[in-house]
Structure formats: structure tokens, C-alpha cells
Amino acid sequence: MQANSAENTTKLSSELSAAIKSGLAKGFPICLGYIPIAIAYGVLAAQSMTLFQLTAMSVLVFAGASQFMGAKMIGAGNGLVEIVVATFVLNFRHFVMSLSFMNKARPVPFSWKVPLSLGLTDETFAVSSLHGEEAKKPYGKVFFATLMLLAYSAWVGGSFVGGLLGELIPEQLSQSMNIALYAMFIGLLVPSVKKEWRVGLIAIISMIINYALITLNMAEGWAIVLSTIIGGSLGIFLLKGDDDK
Amino acid sequence: MIWAIIIGMSIVTIVPRIIPVFLVDKASYPSWINRWLDAIPYAALGALIFPGIMTVIPDQPVIGLIGGVMAIVIAFFEVNVIFAVIGAIVTVYLLTM
Numbered sequence: 001m002q003a004n005s006a007e008n009t010t011k012l013s014s015e016l017s018a019a020i021k022s023g024l025a026k027g028f029p030i031c032l033g034y035i036p037i038a039i040a041y042g043v044l045a046a047q048s049m050t051l052f053q054l055t056a057m058s059v060l061v062f063a064g065a066s067q068f069m070g071a072k073m074i075g076a077g078n079g080l081v082e083i084v085v086a087t088f089v090l091n092f093r094h095f096v097m098s099l100s101f102m103n104k105a106r107p108v109p110f111s112w113k114v115p116l117s118l119g120l121t122d123e124t125f126a127v128s129s130l131h132g133e134e135a136k137k138p139y140g141k142v143f144f145a146t147l148m149l150l151a152y153s154a155w156v157g158g159s160f161v162g163g164l165l166g167e168l169i170p171e172q173l174s175q176s177m178n179i180a181l182y183a184m185f186i187g188l189l190v191p192s193v194k195k196e197w198r199v200g201l202i203a204i205i206s207m208i209i210n211y212a213l214i215t216l217n218m219a220e221g222w223a224i225v226l227s228t229i230i231g232g233s234l235g236i237f238l239l240k241g242d243d244d245k
Numbered sequence: 246m247i248w249a250i251i252i253g254m255s256i257v258t259i260v261p262r263i264i265p266v267f268l269v270d271k272a273s274y275p276s277w278i279n280r281w282l283d284a285i286p287y288a289a290l291g292a293l294i295f296p297g298i299m300t301v302i303p304d305q306p307v308i309g310l311i312g313g314v315m316a317i318v319i320a321f322f323e324v325n326v327i328f329a330v331i332g333a334i335v336t337v338y339l340l341t342m
Contacts, residue, residue, distance in 0.1 A: 028327060029325075029326045029327045029330050032327065032330055032331075033330065048247075049247055053247055053248070053251065056251060057251045057254070060251060060252070060254075060255035061251070061254045061255050061258050062258070063258050066254060066258060067254075070250065070251075070254055074247060074250060080246065080249055080250050080253055083250050083253070083254065084250070084253035084254060084256075084257055085257075087253075087254045087257050087258060088257040088258075088261075091257065091258045091261060092261050093289070094258070094261050094262045095261035095262070095264065095265065096285060096289070097285065097286075097289060098261065098262050098263075098264075098265035098266070099265040099268065099269065099282060099285070100282040100283070100285035100286060100289075101265075102265045102266055102268075102269035102270075103269050103274070103279065103282045103283075104282075104283075106269070110266070110270055113266045113270070114263065114266055117262045117263045117265065117266045118259060118262055118263065120262050122289070122293055125286070125289070126286060126289065126290055126293075129285075129286035130286060172338065172341055172342070173338065175301075175302065175337075175341060176334050176335075176337040176338035176341060177334055178301045178302075178309075178337070179298070179301045179309060179312040179313075179316075179333045179334055179336075179337045180330050180333070180334055182293075182294055182297065182298045182301065182309070182312070182313060182316070182333070183312065183313070183315075183316035183329050183330045183332070183333035183334070184326055184329070184330050185290050185293055185294050186294060186313060186316040186317055186320055186329060186333075187316060187319070187320040187326035187327075187328075187329035187330065188290065188326060189287065189290045189291075189294070189320075190316075190317055190320035190321055190329075191320065191323050192287065194321070194323070199284075199287045200287075202284050202287045202288050202291065203287045203288065203290055203291030203294075204291060205288075205291070206287075206288040206289075206290075206291035206292045207291040207292065207294065207295035207296075209292075210291070210292040210295065210296065211295060211296045214296060223292070224289075224292045224293065227288065227291070227292040228285060228288045228289045228292050229285075229288075230288075231284070231287075231288030231291055231292065232281055232282070232284040232285040232287075232288040232289075233281055233284075234284060234288075235280045235281050235283055235284020235285075235287075235288075236277045236280050236281050236284075238284070239280045239283055239284055240280075
């Protein structure tokens with residue numbers, strides 16, 4: 001009995017450390033992409049906010065594109081309502097992403113889902129979803145939490161550093177780093193497409209819809225929401241159910 | 246005023262993230278909705294990549310595209326994502342020299 005339970009404890013603790021390690025490994029590319037962008041945000045935001053305010057915004061908002069926009073709008077003297085509405089529009093895509101993620105994370109306990117939902121960004125959502133099988137493991141919740149906390153720390157830390165001493169980063173390097181998150185999205189998508197070409201079709205159609213909507217001058221936030229929903233709806237016809245995948 | 250803006254932004258970013266926790270916890274969906282939700286990550290990736298990638302160097306959209314092609318080529322070999330990221334950064338860095 002005793003030996004058995006000790007064995008179980010060892011097995012669980014090794015699964016726990018595997019979940020943490022995996023979370024750190026999968027979260028690392030997000031960090032690499034976030035740090036330069038967070039620094040750039042800090043530099044921009046320092047023109048209109050104190051160091052404490054701009055770091056607090058990263059802590060409380062944790063949404064890159066919205067924060068860039070917010071900092072620019074504060075700098076341009078826009079009012080509270082305008083900024084908050086624009087943020088809502090730009091960030092509404094996280095509603096669709098959270099819906100998809102929470103459906104995948106059904107085995108995760110409710111008490112973990114609430115904080116995990118707050119850690120969802122474009123990047124943490126993409127990485128978490130493409131490792132959705134983790135949700136079924138006993139420590140899947142720890143995997144998701146680790147990767148989100150790592151990304152969150154990089155974002156908050158990078159913002160602080162940017163606000164403090166950002167202008168020391170050479171322009172050409174920080175400009176080149178702009179591609180980092182796009183490359184990560186591509187790096188996540190390509191192996192999935194190799195496994196299942198239909199997934200690539202969904203992504204390409206979503207790209208075309210997004211491009212068309214932006215060309216028609218739709219706000220970027222709505223364009224991403226609509227192309228994600230419409231592109232995703234192709235999955236109804238193209239994808240097989242979870243059981244026979 | 247800035248604090249009010251920060252708190253307002255915080256609320257409107259938290260609400261869309263958190264509501265699905267309650268929506269999905271209650272309901273169990275028919276399988277076509279599950280397939281729809283399963284396709285969302287791929288559709289989102291598509292929309293997040295394009296056309297945004299052309300704004301990496303705002304006045305030279307082709308540089309972002311070339312960086313993207315480099316990432317596709319590297320990712321095709323199913324190495325760690327980090328190599329696609331580094332390869333694309335180096336490509337853009339060299340092209341803007």
C-alpha cells in the first residue's frame with residue numbers, strides 16, 4: 001500500500017516537472033518575441049506616461065497591440081471613452097479565442113480556467129491550442145499556467161526595461177525583431193499543415209478574408225474577429241471530429 | 246485620468262477573455278460547433294499573419310514577406326519554433342542593412 005502510494009507520488013511529481021519544463025520550452029519563443037516588442041512599447045509609452053503607469057498597464061491589460069494603441073492615443077490627447085472603446089474593438093478577438101481554448105480545456109478545473117483565461121493573448125492562445133493535447137494530462141493546467149506566466153513576465157519585465165532605458169536598443173535590431181511573432185505563428189502553423197492540409201486551407205482563406213476586409217477599411221480588430229469566425233466555420237465541413245483525429 | 250484609462254482598458258480586455266469560461270463550463274455543444282471551435286486557432290493564425298507581416302518594415306512590405314518565406318522553409322523541417330523565429334529575424338536584419 002505504502003510503497004504503491006509513494007510510487008504514485010513520484011510518478012505525479014515527475015509529470016508535474018515535465019509539465020513545467022514543457023511549458024517553459026514552448027513559452028520561450030513567445031518570450032523572445034515579446035521582450036523587444038515590450039521594450040518598444042515601454043519607449044513609446046514613456047513619452048506620455050510615468051514608468052509606474054506604463055508598467056501597471058502591462059500588468060493590468062497584457063495585450064500588446066491594444067497597449068501600443070492606448071499609449072499613442074494617450075499621447076495624442078484622446079479621451080477615456082474613445083480609448084476604451086478602441087481597446088475593446090481591437091481585443092474582442094480574444095473572446096473568440098477564449099471560447100475555442102476553453103472548449104479544448106474542458107478537463108481543466110474551473111478554478112484554474114479563470115486565471116488561465118486572463119493569460120490569453122494571440123501568442124499564448126496559439127501555442128496553447130496547438131498543444132491542446134496537454135489539457136488531457138493531469139498537469140495540463142500547470143503546462144498552460146507556466147507558459148502564460150513566462151510570457152506575462154517577459155511582457156511586464158520588457159515594458160519596465162523599455163520605459164527605463166529603452167532608447168539604448170539599436171534601431172535596426174529592434175526593427176528586425178518585429179518579425180519574431182509572425183515567424184512564431186508561421187512556425188506553429190506549418191507543421192500542422194503538413195499533418196493535415198485542410199488546416200492550411202482554413203488559414204489561407206482566413207488570410208484572404210482579413211486582407212479583403214482591411215482593404216475595405218474595416219477596423220483591424222473587427223477584421224481579425226470576422227476572418228477568424230468565417231475562416232473557422234470552414235472547419236465544420238473540413239475537419240473531422242476530435243475522436244477520429 | 247491616465248489611471249482611469251488604464252483601468253478602463255483593463256476591464257474591456259478582461260471581460261472578453263473571461264466570459265467564455267462561464268459559457269463553455271455550462272453548455273455541451275453539438276459536434277459541428279466543436280469542429281468550428283477546433284478550427285479557430287488555424288483561422289486566427291492566418292488572420293494574425295497576413296497582411297500584418299507586410300508591416301514589419303512599413304515602407305518595404307516585401308521584406309516581411311521574405312522573412313515569412315524563410316520561416317516557412319525552416320518550419321517545414323519541423324525543428325523547434327525558435328529556429329524559425331531566429332532565421333526570420335536574421336533575414337530581416339540582413340535585408341535592412
